[in-house]
Amino acid sequence: MEFLLTPxxxxxxxxxxxxxSVGAVFIERLFSDNGKMAGFxxxxxxxxxxxxxxxxxVSVLFFGQGIAFTLPTVFPNFxxxxxxxxxxxxxxxxxxxxxxxxxxxxxxxxxxFYGKYRLGVFSFFYNAFIASLLLVPIANHALFFLLAWELxxxxxxFLVVFENQKEENIKAGFLYFLMTHFGTVFVMIAFFLAYKAxxxxxxxxxxxxxxxITPLIQGIIFGxxxxxxxTKAGIIPLHIWLPEAHPAAPSHVSALMSGVMVKTALFMxxxxxxxxxxxxxxxxxxxIILIGSLSALLGILYALSENDIKRLFAFSTVENVGIxxxxxxxxxxxxxxxxxxxALFSLAAALYHTLNHAIFKSLLFLGAGSVVEATGTxxxxxxxxxxxxxxxxxxxxxxxxxxxxxFPPFNGFASEWLTFQSLFIGMTSAxxxxxxxxxxxxxxxxxxxxxAAACFVKTFGATFLARPRTEEAKNAKEVSVFMLxxxxxxxxxxxxLGINATTVVASLIAIIASIGLIRPVTLQFPFSEFxxxxxxxxxxxxxxxIALLLGLVFLLSFGAIWFVTRSRKIVVGPTWDCGTPLGPxxxxxxxxxxxxLVTIFRGILRPTRQxxxxxxxxxxxxxxxxxxxxxxxxxxxxxxxxxxxxVVLHFLASQARRIQSGNVNMxxxxxxxxxxxxxxxxxxx
Amino acid sequence: MYxxxxxxxxxxxxxxxxxxxxxxxxxxxxxxxSSSIKKLFQGSLSIREVAAGxxxxxxxxxxxxxxxxxxxxxxGIRFVASPxxxxxxxxxGPVSRNMTEGLRRTYAATPDPKIVxxxxxxxxDGGVYRDSYGVWNSVSDVIPVDFQIPGDPPSPKVxxxxxxxxxxxxxxxxxxxxxxx
Numbered sequence: 001m002e003f004l005l006t007p008x009x010x011x012x013x014x015x016x017x018x019x020x021s022v023g024a025v026f027i028e029r030l031f032s033d034n035g036k037m038a039g040f041x042x043x044x045x046x047x048x049x050x051x052x053x054x055x056x057x058v059s060v061l062f063f064g065q066g067i068a069f070t071l072p073t074v075f076p077n078f079x080x081x082x083x084x085x086x087x088x089x090x091x092x093x094x095x096x097x098x099x100x101x102x103x104x105x106x107x108x109x110x111x112x113f114y115g116k117y118r119l120g121v122f123s124f125f126y127n128a129f130i131a132s133l134l135l136v137p138i139a140n141h142a143l144f145f146l147l148a149w150e151l152x153x154x155x156x157x158f159l160v161v162f163e164n165q166k167e168e169n170i171k172a173g174f175l176y177f178l179m180t181h182f183g184t185v186f187v188m189i190a191f192f193l194a195y196k197a198x199x200x201x202x203x204x205x206x207x208x209x210x211x212x213i214t215p216l217i218q219g220i221i222f223g224x225x226x227x228x229x230x231t232k233a234g235i236i237p238l239h240i241w242l243p244e245a246h247p248a249a250p251s252h253v254s255a256l257m258s259g260v261m262v263k264t265a266l267f268m269x270x271x272x273x274x275x276x277x278x279x280x281x282x283x284x285x286x287x288i289i290l291i292g293s294l295s296a297l298l299g300i301l302y303a304l305s306e307n308d309i310k311r312l313f314a315f316s317t318v319e320n321v322g323i324x325x326x327x328x329x330x331x332x333x334x335x336x337x338x339x340x341x342x343a344l345f346s347l348a349a350a351l352y353h354t355l356n357h358a359i360f361k362s363l364l365f366l367g368a369g370s371v372v373e374a375t376g377t378x379x380x381x382x383x384x385x386x387x388x389x390x391x392x393x394x395x396x397x398x399x400x401x402x403x404x405x406x407f408p409p410f411n412g413f414a415s416e417w418l419t420f421q422s423l424f425i426g427m428t429s430a431x432x433x434x435x436x437x438x439x440x441x442x443x444x445x446x447x448x449x450x451x452a453a454a455c456f457v458k459t460f461g462a463t464f465l466a467r468p469r470t471e472e473a474k475n476a477k478e479v480s481v482f483m484l485x486x487x488x489x490x491x492x493x494x495x496x497l498g499i500n501a502t503t504v505v506a507s508l509i510a511i512i513a514s515i516g517l518i519r520p521v522t523l524q525f526p527f528s529e530f531x532x533x534x535x536x537x538x539x540x541x542x543x544x545x546i547a548l549l550l551g552l553v554f555l556l557s558f559g560a561i562w563f564v565t566r567s568r569k570i571v572v573g574p575t576w577d578c579g580t581p582l583g584p585x586x587x588x589x590x591x592x593x594x595x596x597l598v599t600i601f602r603g604i605l606r607p608t609r610q611x612x613x614x615x616x617x618x619x620x621x622x623x624x625x626x627x628x629x630x631x632x633x634x635x636x637x638x639x640x641x642x643x644x645x646x647v648v649l650h651f652l653a654s655q656a657r658r659i660q661s662g663n664v665n666m667x668x669x670x671x672x673x674x675x676x677x678x679x680x681x682x683x684x685x
Numbered sequence: 686m687y688x689x690x691x692x693x694x695x696x697x698x699x700x701x702x703x704x705x706x707x708x709x710x711x712x713x714x715x716x717x718x719s720s721s722i723k724k725l726f727q728g729s730l731s732i733r734e735v736a737a738g739x740x741x742x743x744x745x746x747x748x749x750x751x752x753x754x755x756x757x758x759x760x761g762i763r764f765v766a767s768p769x770x771x772x773x774x775x776x777x778g779p780v781s782r783n784m785t786e787g788l789r790r791t792y793a794a795t796p797d798p799k800i801v802x803x804x805x806x807x808x809x810d811g812g813v814y815r816d817s818y819g820v821w822n823s824v825s826d827v828i829p830v831d832f833q834i835p836g837d838p839p840s841p842k843v844x845x846x847x848x849x850x851x852x853x854x855x856x857x858x859x860x861x862x863x864x865x866x
Binding site: 571573574576578579 | 767768769787790793794797
């Protein structure tokens, strides 16, 4: 136990990932078994490392004692400085948990790749990806952080393009690479401005420099951080890489990317606004809330119109990031107007939703992976009736769908309820502008919750209910136990986190309080106050009683139904079809379910429709031979924002080509001129 | 001999309403029907009509039942669109081969307990279509029939009077008071 709280355990953890990644490449060379051993090696060490990470984060949180240490490097301005405090341990724990379960899933999923792709290479990047994910929350030095951040982006890029025989994956990877570096540029701007203002790359020095930075510089830092990390988190309109890149990756990597990678960006926003430079003006809180409302609402609308199961989940991630930002923004606002306890409450809502989203989104992505594995397609129109063929997957998927649609007693309900509460508190505020913004946020969240429920009714219904619509769906088989186990654990967690809401909220408040918003900065957490906080929250958040009540209602209604129908005889016969045989073509599919909603929101979604008709006789157009209708959504962001930028860049690049003559003498002249100008400038200054 | 006896045993009752019933006016018939339906069906009798190869004469008469003159809906009788909602099946026509499967499925789709009534001479024994190549001759060759209303076609009033007789017979054969408990 003592060992887990030492730097050695953290280093051992990264050693596991190192052995997992490098070892897998050699293992693949040694065995010629289509990469089976390499896959087991890679996923196995990733599992070991993740379990150790989970143990470390649990013991850090449980004993209330952080880990901080520095490794020496040869570079003067570059320190490998680690700091695992309460909030970092929370994110560290989420990442470890999801990656441990994803690795178990990987044991079953890897047979997908036998002989087709090199599992040694996959294991290399998979381990590197998880290791860098775990480095991000504990890196305590700006340059070290950037290293980890870049490693995370690059490793995940290679995982996105891993199935490189499909051309769309390469395209998705390119877009992801571009967008993630666009974000990194802004992250670097924020970091270098902070360096300029504080004179240090150490995050600890930034914490110490509170209040010494001019508001203008602080504002620019916040703005750059919001854009930079917002790109990674997938806020609208910087989200365009999410629906491309998340589906392209193998399913357990999608779970990691969607479930936890976007959370690292939210973690850094949290650090920036509350840990590094606390005391952001109220306007930033309102801006974050507005961004959150927009992302939540548009995210779920796009998810609703989607027919590709993994793209749908990616858009739903955009929505949930929006909901988390609502809590975060409310926290910033409350903190700036001095309502510290409300700020704590809102942040607890945000962190709770972060945890919940990590759990149910990875559950859903793993479920989607199983469905894709069983049917061979991501198109929901080709599913149907899978509940009979994949009963366990369907059950876990249902739990995930209920949780993400915020149905009690699952965890999504608790955190969305808390977010609503914190927004309602804001409505009672005296200032008009806060009232208006919170009002907008509540409206958007209400709308989002409703649409989310519709969206997941559609997803579950189109995938698992009715009858199979294709041969592939008809011949689907239940996936292996390796793939079912993690889903089962996640479903159970989703339930437990839902019914133990008061405990979770109280401990989250303790974690947030530990970063020193109210108390002096310390690595010790006030867990002694935990019991009192728990009792306080049980009074205003009777989630256990709600869950109990709901259980009772369920039992009573089933009992009543049984009592009324106990003497009824059930006769099973064919469905009455009015003489027209019922077939799978008559089913309500994903597209037809969302059609009416898409029609309502056609101003935002802008659906396009093309139809081609072929007649038996072109001159006498009475009998239609075949008819084809294509419906799709236009992408206003790509058309309105990214394509014009691309055109401008292309124009600038072609202008720059003029001075690129390819003549060596010419380049020497350029160098010479630059040198002279620099010298002149230096002497002048 | 056995076949004859079996046929007699299985053949449905032909309902010929008493003369006094036919002499009643529609209003009184309706009141009687309505009180009978209240007892047997808690106020509403749903009928699904199956045209199994009839000449459309029976259908015209049945349609007339819903017009403003007879207006049987006020007595609690409705023609419904799905056999799933029906208490009673009206079958007309000598059952053409093409309608056989449809009639069987409709019968199977009607929830128990159900009353099957063959309407018109065609439905009882083939009528003018008897022994032609495309028909079964009678509804009872395909599905069990409980009652038959003769006539080619029976007039709306005959149908109403017969319906009252059918309900009275049903009332007699089932102990209504015990079933409502």
